[in-house]
Amino acid sequence: MIISLDGIIAHHFGPLLKQTYALRTRVFRDRLGWDVDVKDGMEMDVFDTLNPTTLVSVDASGAVVGSMRILQTTGHNMLADVFSAILQGEPAPRSPLIWEATRLCVDTDRLNATGSPRAHNSISYVTSEVMIAACEYAMEAGVTDAVAVIDPLMSRELKRSGNAPYDYLGSPTPMGKVTAMAGLLDCSVELVNRLRERSDINGDVFLSEQDAITRFSKTAVPALSSTAQTSLHTYLQEQLASAENPRELRAALWILAELELAQQS
Amino acid sequence: MDIVNLGALEKTEANFTTFLSDLCDKLELDFATYCAVNTVSDQVIGFSTYSDGWKEHYGAQRFQNTDPTLHLPMRSIAPVDWQCLSGHEDFKKVFEHARDFNIADQGLSIPIHGPYGEIGLISVTRDCSSDTWIKLRKNVISELQTAAVTLHDTVMQSDSLGYALRRPHLSSRECEALQRTAAGKSQIDIGDILTISSRTVEVHVRFVRTKLCALTTPQAVGRAITMGFVHPK
Numbered sequence: 302m303i304i305s306l307d308g309i310i311a312h313h314f315g316p317l318l319k320q321t322y323a324l325r326t327r328v329f330r331d332r333l334g335w336d337v338d339v340k341d342g343m344e345m346d347v348f349d350t351l352n353p354t355t356l357v358s359v360d361a362s363g364a365v366v367g368s369m370r371i372l373q374t375t376g377h378n379m380l381a382d383v384f385s386a387i388l389q390g391e392p393a394p395r396s397p398l399i400w401e402a403t404r405l406c407v408d409t410d411r412l413n414a415t416g417s418p419r420a421h422n423s424i425s426y427v428t429s430e431v432m433i434a435a436c437e438y439a440m441e442a443g444v445t446d447a448v449a450v451i452d453p454l455m456s457r458e459l460k461r462s463g464n465a466p467y468d469y470l471g472s473p474t475p476m477g478k479v480t481a482m483a484g485l486l487d488c489s490v491e492l493v494n495r496l497r498e499r500s501d502i503n504g505d506v507f508l509s510e511q512d513a514i515t516r517f518s519k520t521a522v523p524a525l526s527s528t529a530q531t532s533l534h535t536y537l538q539e540q541l542a543s544a545e546n547p548r549e550l551r552a553a554l555w556i557l558a559e560l561e562l563a564q565q566s
Numbered sequence: 567m568d569i570v571n572l573g574a575l576e577k578t579e580a581n582f583t584t585f586l587s588d589l590c591d592k593l594e595l596d597f598a599t600y601c602a603v604n605t606v607s608d609q610v611i612g613f614s615t616y617s618d619g620w621k622e623h624y625g626a627q628r629f630q631n632t633d634p635t636l637h638l639p640m641r642s643i644a645p646v647d648w649q650c651l652s653g654h655e656d657f658k659k660v661f662e663h664a665r666d667f668n669i670a671d672q673g674l675s676i677p678i679h680g681p682y683g684e685i686g687l688i689s690v691t692r693d694c695s696s697d698t699w700i701k702l703r704k705n706v707i708s709e710l711q712t713a714a715v716t717l718h719d720t721v722m723q724s725d726s727l728g729y730a731l732r733r734p735h736l737s738s739r740e741c742e743a744l745q746r747t748a749a750g751k752s753q754i755d756i757g758d759i760l761t762i763s764s765r766t767v768e769v770h771v772r773f774v775r776t777k778l779c780a781l782t783t784p785q786a787v788g789r790a791i792t793m794g795f796v797h798p799k
Contacts, residue, residue: 308641309650351683352641373643375715376679382786390784397678397711400643442644443707510650 302359303434303506304513308352310389313518319343320365321357328406333452334478348403351377356434358407358427359508363517367427369435371400374448379403380470380483384450387483388471394448400439402449402486405431407458419501429462429500434507436496439488447486452479459484463499464492533560580614584723587615589713593706594689597669601636603687620667627663632656639675640685644708647674672699676710678718685737686718732789734776743770745796748787 306314322343329335329344337344348370349355358367372378374394378401381393412424420426439447448470451459459465466484473480497503508516537557544550585600594782601612614621630636634654639646648671651657661671670693678686690710692699693724736744739760746756757764771783790796 307644309638309646351679352643355642373679376681376685377683381681385782385785393785395681397715438644441707443709443711443726503673556617 302508303430304357304359304433304508304517305354305438307354307356310510311352311355313514317357317359317365317517318355321355321368322349324365324368324408325404325539327408327410329404332409333454335499339378343557345418348379350371354438356431356438358431358434359517360411360422365408365413366411367431368404369402369406369431370404371402371438371447373397374399374401379450380448384474384476384481386482387450387481394470398444399446399448400442400444402435402447405449405451405455407431424458425462426500426502428458429464429496430502430506432459432462432464433496433500433514434494434500436488437506440490440493445488447488449484449486450481451484452476452481454479456482456484459486463495508564530560576621578607582717583613583615585713585717586613589710590615590690593690593709594702597673597691597694599689600686600714600721602684602718602721603640603688616669617667620664620669623667629660629663633660635660635673635675635689636687638733639677639687639689642677644680645674645676645711647703648672650794661731674695674703676714678714680718680722684722686714686721686765688714688717736790737770740770741790741795743767744774744790747771747783748791748798750770 304314304317306318311318314540322345325337325344326342329337330339338346351372354371356369356371360366374381374464375397378393380387380401381395387395406426407427409424411422412427413422429532435447439445449466451466453473456466464500466486468485470483470485473482475481534557537553537560541550541553541557544553582600590596590598597615599612599614599616603611603738616624624630624633634651634657635646635648638651648657652671657671661669664671670691672693673689673691677690678688688710692702694702707746723770739762742760743756746759747753751759753764753767756767760767771786774790775783775786778793779785789794791798
């Protein structure tokens with residue numbers, strides 16, 4: 302299931318994004334040896350602060366197993382600003398109808414590399430799910446193509462899932478332990494149909510915003526330590542005792558009831 | 567934030583508004599608005615095909631400070647259908663007033679992310695059944711996206727908003743160094759031609775990169791050519 306996190310709703314999903322950045326650390330730093338910034342176990346860069354859309358694939362247990370980051374090519378983007386070496390001096394593509402896909406990854410430790418592409422825990426299935434979501438999200442916005450910064454491993458995985466880049470920009474360029482390349486991807490109904498057929502994904506791949514918030518948004522209040530709870534309780538009891546008018550009494554009662562409800566749950 | 571009427575300052579406003587009304591005619595839309603936030607001066611700059619009555623009322627109510635159709639889509643990379651924002655209290659408030667001016671609460675906003683990190687926004691409305699709206703949206707979205715960026719780039723390059731942003735001031739030395747770099751000369755050769763050290767050439771080129779917000783020299787040359795600082799020969 303895919304959760305689409307744009308700059309408007311991302312703040313509801315701190316824990317999910319943390320998991321995503323942790324997955325990116327395992328993939329891009331540990332496995333691929335890219336020179337990425339990792340802080341507190343999370344791989345994040347300046348582009349994550351520019352309100353990109355992050356597509357997150359979660360498995361049945363709610364764990365993040367894949368993700369992709371999408372940026373416009375009209376503004377700051379990785380190919381223009383960071384990976385320009387790939388373009389061999391050519392200007393970066395800039396178009397409102399071409400988006401950029403970066404940090405495309407799947408959790409290869411958790412997923413089965415050899416399983417059938419139709420098995421939900423296979424690399425192919427999750428890759429397809431992310432690609433279908435990206436394609437549908439792009440088409441909804443009138444976007445027709447994507448340029449994806451990928452490595453040969455991911456390029457192979459895309460071919461296997463029936464989504465081979467139709468061309469490449471510039472030349473493959475060494476980047477850490479691997480080579481980075483800029484593949485051009487088609488965003489069309491035909492492609493979505495092909496991906497869906499191959500992976501046997503038929504329904505809506507997106508979790509609705511409301512369901513996503515109910516299931517994955519950060520919990521409102523962090524649990525208090527028992528001493529803090531006792532002190533808070535004592536304080537509220539004092540407030541209750543010293544209330545001077547009905548309004549104060551109501552307020553104290555209300556907040557005390559809230560606290561007790563929270564303790565029960 | 568204050569609203570700056572770009573057009574009142576520039577003779578080109580009429581052209582920008584005509585662009586928007588032509589767009590509405592062509593794509594069967596009721597109203598179109600363009601705005602951009604100048605993050606430096608914290609001003610909202612924009613123009614619109616809305617009636618003067620609504621523009622005045624909007625400004626008087628200071629809706630620009632709360633209107634979700636103005637603020638939230640700027641945090642998205644994809645067009646935002648107002649349907650997604652309709653649950654917002656501030657949305658309800660703005661469009662309760664808008665109804666009196668015959669403006670529907672059915673529309674969408676397209677965010678435009680520019681090369682210098684600035685963000686523009688085109689919003690369009692259409693009063694029709696939701697089925698018609700969904701069909702219309704699908705038909706016109708690509709064209710709207712293209713129109714949005716074209717307008718944004720034109721506005722940004724017109725000599726009003728962001729003129730300073732788009733027209734970095736390069737020294738003649740910086741231009742000379744870049745011109746010769748573009749012609750394929752090495753830094754040592756350029757130093758000989760300009761009778762400065764190659765180290766100084768390197769520094770000039772580095773300044774140019776910073777001024778043009780370019781991370782690489784080829785990128786700086788590309789931008790300098792677009793801006794007319796360097797002429798390909």
